[in-house]
Amino acid sequence: MCVCSLCVSAPRAAAGVGGGNDFQWCFSQVKGAIDEDVAEADIISTVEFNYSGELLATGDKGGRVVIFQREQESKNRPLSRGEYNVYSTFQSHEPEFDYLKSLEIEEKINKIRWLPQQNAAHFLLSTNDKTIKLWKISERDKRAEGYNLKDEDGRLRDPFRISTLRVPVLMPMDLMVEASPRRIFANAHTYHINSISVNSDHETYLSADDLRINLWHLEITDRSFNIVDIKPANMEELTEVITAAECHPHQCNVFVYSSSKGTIRLCDMRAAALCDRHSKFFEEPEDPSSRSFFSEIISSISDVKFSHSGRYMMTRDYLSVKVWDLNMENRPVETYQVHEYLRSKLCSLYENDCIFDKFECCWNGSDSAIMTGSYNNFFRMFDRNTRRDITLEASRENSKPRATLKPRKVCTGGKRKKDEISVDSLDFNKKILHTAWHPKENVIAVAATNNLYIFQDKMN
Amino acid sequence: MVARGLKRKLHDSEDSRGSFWETQLQSVLDISLDKYQRDQALVEPSLLRSVLINNTLRQVQSEVRTSLTEPTSAWKPQPPPRPQPEFLSQREIEDFSLSSAISAILKNLDAALDGGYNPPPSTLLPPPPQRTPLASVENLPGDGKFKQNLGFTHMMESCRTSSVGTSAVVSGIFQESTIDDLLMDLDTSVFGREMSSFAPHTFSFPADELMRYLPSLSTSSPAPSSSSGSREIHELEQIMDILIRS
Numbered sequence: 101m102c103v104c105s106l107c108v109s110a111p112r113a114a115a116g117v118g119g120g121n122d123f124q125w126c127f128s129q130v131k132g133a134i135d136e137d138v139a140e141a142d143i144i145s146t147v148e149f150n151y152s153g154e155l156l157a158t159g160d161k162g163g164r165v166v167i168f169q170r171e172q173e174s175k176n177r178p179l180s181r182g183e184y185n186v187y188s189t190f191q192s193h194e195p196e197f198d199y200l201k202s203l204e205i206e207e208k209i210n211k212i213r214w215l216p217q218q219n220a221a222h223f224l225l226s227t228n229d230k231t232i233k234l235w236k237i238s239e240r241d242k243r244a245e246g247y248n249l250k251d252e253d254g255r256l257r258d259p260f261r262i263s264t265l266r267v268p269v270l271m272p273m274d275l276m277v278e279a280s281p282r283r284i285f286a287n288a289h290t291y292h293i294n295s296i297s298v299n300s301d302h303e304t305y306l307s308a309d310d311l312r313i314n315l316w317h318l319e320i321t322d323r324s325f326n327i328v329d330i331k332p333a334n335m336e337e338l339t340e341v342i343t344a345a346e347c348h349p350h351q352c353n354v355f356v357y358s359s360s361k362g363t364i365r366l367c368d369m370r371a372a373a374l375c376d377r378h379s380k381f382f383e384e385p386e387d388p389s390s391r392s393f394f395s396e397i398i399s400s401i402s403d404v405k406f407s408h409s410g411r412y413m414m415t416r417d418y419l420s421v422k423v424w425d426l427n428m429e430n431r432p433v434e435t436y437q438v439h440e441y442l443r444s445k446l447c448s449l450y451e452n453d454c455i456f457d458k459f460e461c462c463w464n465g466s467d468s469a470i471m472t473g474s475y476n477n478f479f480r481m482f483d484r485n486t487r488r489d490i491t492l493e494a495s496r497e498n499s500k501p502r503a504t505l506k507p508r509k510v511c512t513g514g515k516r517k518k519d520e521i522s523v524d525s526l527d528f529n530k531k532i533l534h535t536a537w538h539p540k541e542n543v544i545a546v547a548a549t550n551n552l553y554i555f556q557d558k559m560n
Numbered sequence: 561m562v563a564r565g566l567k568r569k570l571h572d573s574e575d576s577r578g579s580f581w582e583t584q585l586q587s588v589l590d591i592s593l594d595k596y597q598r599d600q601a602l603v604e605p606s607l608l609r610s611v612l613i614n615n616t617l618r619q620v621q622s623e624v625r626t627s628l629t630e631p632t633s634a635w636k637p638q639p640p641p642r643p644q645p646e647f648l649s650q651r652e653i654e655d656f657s658l659s660s661a662i663s664a665i666l667k668n669l670d671a672a673l674d675g676g677y678n679p680p681p682s683t684l685l686p687p688p689p690q691r692t693p694l695a696s697v698e699n700l701p702g703d704g705k706f707k708q709n710l711g712f713t714h715m716m717e718s719c720r721t722s723s724v725g726t727s728a729v730v731s732g733i734f735q736e737s738t739i740d741d742l743l744m745d746l747d748t749s750v751f752g753r754e755m756s757s758f759a760p761h762t763f764s765f766p767a768d769e770l771m772r773y774l775p776s777l778s779t780s781s782p783a784p785s786s787s788s789g790s791r792e793i794h795e796l797e798q799i800m801d802i803l804i805r806s
Contacts, residue, residue, distance in 0.1 A: 343608065360611055393585075
């Protein structure tokens with residue numbers, strides 16, 4: 101229970117989101133430079149908790165991966181509710197040059213996916229546009245001392261000078277976290293990789309680009325199975341591309357992929373080696389009254405995520421989040437409007453390219469709530485049970501330790517109330533594209549350009 | 561944040577709805593053409609973006625065609641655009657704003673042809689040849705076979721191994737056997753074809769078309785007569801075809 105004066109004296113904010121209780125989100129930490137001038141390389145491009153939530157990984161445009169580890173809650177610091185501190189930093193991808201096509205390959209990390217932990221080391225997959233890498237992150241806190249053939253400095257000892265044999269002894273040392281690339285999965289994608297997803301069999305994973313999806317075995321780097329190929333014989337006939345793909349959390353033969361036309365296809369790998377023909381096709385019929393020139397662009401799905409239960413999946417398009425029941429293909433079971441006030445601004449958003457922004461979405465651990473980002477550093481949470489929603493802001497102004505976040509509201513027309521912000525005042529350069537929810541607790545990580553915000557529920 | 565050229569109006573009368581639609585059509589067309597041209601200048605435009613912009617242009621084309629067959633109809637939902645161009649019967653254009661949209665299209669195309677490109681940012685090599693986003697360079701003759709190949713091996717695309725424990729393989733470091741394999745798989749006759757299909761020929765076809773039609777348009781009066789009106793429809797058709805094809 102938080103006992104700092106800040107929380108006690110503050111009036112109880114509007115009801116939070118999550119489960120049956122009202123949660124109140126408090127600021128916990130912010131990582132990253134405060135500088136107004138943001139270096140392009142520092143822009144965070146992906147955020148992901150591992151399976152236990154102990155580790156939080158971020159990737160940035162500069163090709164770096166930073167992993168944070170949660171502190172064990174100790175008796176010494178009862179108020180510290182498990183802060184995340186830097187655990188390891190490494191350069192995952194470097195900029196490359198494709199000599200055959202005369203193209204530069206960006207080092208930006210598009211996605212990070214953790215593997216389930218099987219031993220003391222942690223493994224994750226990170227990918228840029230073309231190459232996927234398997235990284236092993238391991239700790240070393242002991243060092244062997246007392247070698248026979250070399251000195252403590254590492255210099256080789258003259259073998260003739262050695263008169264006795266000794267057994268090297270393991271001595272403790274300062275903790276060192278090492279990241280090493282264990283596999284490089286390269287040259288399987290002609291187009292830009294947008295998704296990777298680890299299969300529930302923990303042996304295979306899929307990678308998807310604009311036109312193809314490949315299935316890999318984690319141990320085999322020199323070949324992969326192509327399981328989906330939507331490239332037409334004549335590229336001029338191309339009207340639809342793959343935007344995201346994910347493996348089912350429990351059924352290792354099932355995966356889904358979404359398209360730029362707002363459709364989702366579920367495929368069963370048992371049916372055929374090539375899954376060009378889907379098993380299920382999810383599409384919501386278009387509402388003729390809301391049709392505009394931008395209907396197709398805003399229907400393009402930017403993210404698809406299965407629920408932890410495996411029964412539902414969630415898709416994010418430009419203006420909304422939709423929850424689909426895998427057993428019902430003709431329409432979603434729930435639709436949540438993220439920022440409907442932007443519908444009348446679509447022409448401007450098309451002009452300034454914001455309409456192409458790819459927002460992600462995520463489930464909480466119990467699948468009772470979903471979260472996604474918006475502009476002006478706002479992010480939205482929806483409680484599926486109570487149907488309540490809340491808009492929160494990730495900003496330095498709300499960054500006092502354990503300060504409760506105040507709900508934000510966008511004024512859509514008419515008189516603007518106090519504390520509301522009008523649509524025209526929104527900062528469209530401050531976009532929250534990447535968010536992540538701890539798999540077990542109410543802890544969330546929100547990436548705002550080059551800063552990573554961590555918020556925790558006060559009740560925890 | 562109001563869109564350029566877009567007025568906030570109540571859509572309660574057919575006339576105002578029509579002009580709102582036209583203004584938006586004009587805006588969407590202008591913006592789409594601008595983006596299309598900018599993407600042309602990029603070395604590797606995003607495929608998703610190119611497809612969405614192309615589809616929007618196709619939709620505009622379809623809307624314009626539909627409105628030309630029913631010039632006085634109010635805004636109504638249109639069916640998805642068909643890829644094949646239809647043959648239009650000759651009709652008089654009565655709506656002045658529509659013909660101004662057409663001349664704007666031509667103006668934009670004209671500017672694109674005359675203005676030329678900004679060369680793509682080169683890093684190490686001299687500027688690579690221009691590539692249209694969905695150009696025929698992708699239709700390499702060997703590509704089709706990979707679809708039927710049950711996908712067990714990528715012959716062209718990867719035979720690179722990296723063993724456990726060795727340092728990361730950086731692109732450009734090849735083993736000799738893999739280079740030989742790759743070279744054997746390359747069909748060099750393809751490159752000859754590719755080179756000839758690149759710019760400066762990218763816009764040569766539309767340039768001819770444009771030159772042919774521009775003089776006739778400059779003589780047309782603001783209130784077009786039936787003959788120049790039908791020609792305008794035909795020219796618009798041609799322009800949109802060129803746009804869609806390239």
